[in-house]
Ligand SMILES: *[C@@H]1O[C@H](CO)[C@@H](O)[C@H](O)[C@H]1NC(C)=O
């Protein structure tokens with residue numbers, strides 16, 4: 001982070017890669033080095049086999065007339081070749097073990113089983129006019145996420161990329177891209193086929209002019225609460241953890257013009273912000289096959305299809321405001337193997353920090369901490385970033401599933417400091 005003065009002095013251990021997996025790999029490496037060394041020791045000290053030490057006449061050799069030195073040399077070089085092969089084999093094995101431990105495989109474009117369209121997409125394409133002076137590149141290289149190579153995403157990807165170019169995309173499973181994104185196979189490769197609208201009514205319905213479209217999108221409401229139209233949120237606070245949009249905008253004293261709502265469902269936050277002339281991009285996933293992105297678009301708002309683990313596709317320091325109702329929550333993450341590890345949250349927090357400008361606001365809206373321990377961990381993490389706590393409310397609500405238990409909610413408006 002260069003000159004950025006994060007308060008991470010006492011927390012360096014958290015950033016250490018000292019996991020069980022890496023120590024297992026190190027042990028294996030050590031074992032492999034020891035065996036190859038023992039092998040070499042054996043090769044150089046062991047007595048040559050009888051066939052080599054017997055009379056020169058039994059082994060016709062071009063250098064036989066010069067003396068036994070050449071024979072000894074060839075014995076040694078044979079041993080060396082054997083050692084080299086042994087080392088190469090253990091390196092391959094080690095690589096394999098490392099990949100298995102990391103939990104992913106690599107997508108080899110040379111693999112014959114890869115659909116031709118995927119191979120074509122991944123191929124390097126030279127720029128028609130040669131090297132581009134500004135970017136310094138000579139060819140375009142397309143990429144897909146490494147998780148695409150992991151089972152079962154690999155099979156889904158092969159199905160996704162098996163189609164007839166320039167025709168309609170296969171109709172068999174319109175939710176295939178969603179399934180792949182949920183398995184962290186993002187970015188997905190581009191396809192050369194004509195897409196089919198998932199909900200024809202949503203795309204052909206006449207659009208109302210803006211801003212009427214915000215609350216009358218003219219398409220079916222996909223759900224309730226944050227997954228459908230909600231006219232209460234941020235207008236009529238339901239508890240002390242609910243801040244109103246107007247009070248937060250007042251804190252921002254006019255400097256809030258563009259924002260990013262992470263995991264924003266049906267786009268209610270962006271709609272309320274649009275009414276106040278603030279442009280908000282809403283990241284939303286198609287949950288349970290509901291056409292969330294089409295719904296947000298029908299409202300005249302900007303939907304962004306983004307898996308919970310993808311790096312935000314924005315440049316540094318671009319947003320005046322980042323809002324999230326549940327992105328820090330384990331909600332969308334366990335399916336992607338992110339669970340509630342501190343590091344998973346750190347990856348997210350650092351990316352939020354990156355896209356927020358100095359002086360910009362981070363609005364944590366009713367973040368559900370499963371317990372007090374989680375609340376302490378999140379609080380400690382946030383404090384290490386040195387944000388100014390403009391609002392900070394911790395509340396408890398009865399657990400809907402277990403009335404004997406209460407759940408801890410954290411709501412906060414935090415201001416990113418200017419860092420030198
Ligand atoms: C070949 O190596 C052996 C020891 O392995 C040695 O006794 C012998 O003198 C060597 N022969 C020549 C010709 O150098």
Ligand SMILES: *[C@@H]1O[C@H](CO)[C@@H](O)[C@H](O)[C@H]1NC(C)=O
Pocket residue numbers: 275276277
């Ligand atoms: C939004 O912008 C329009 C046009 O500039 C203006 O008439 C309106 O008063 C603004 N609304 C708010 C809430 O600032």
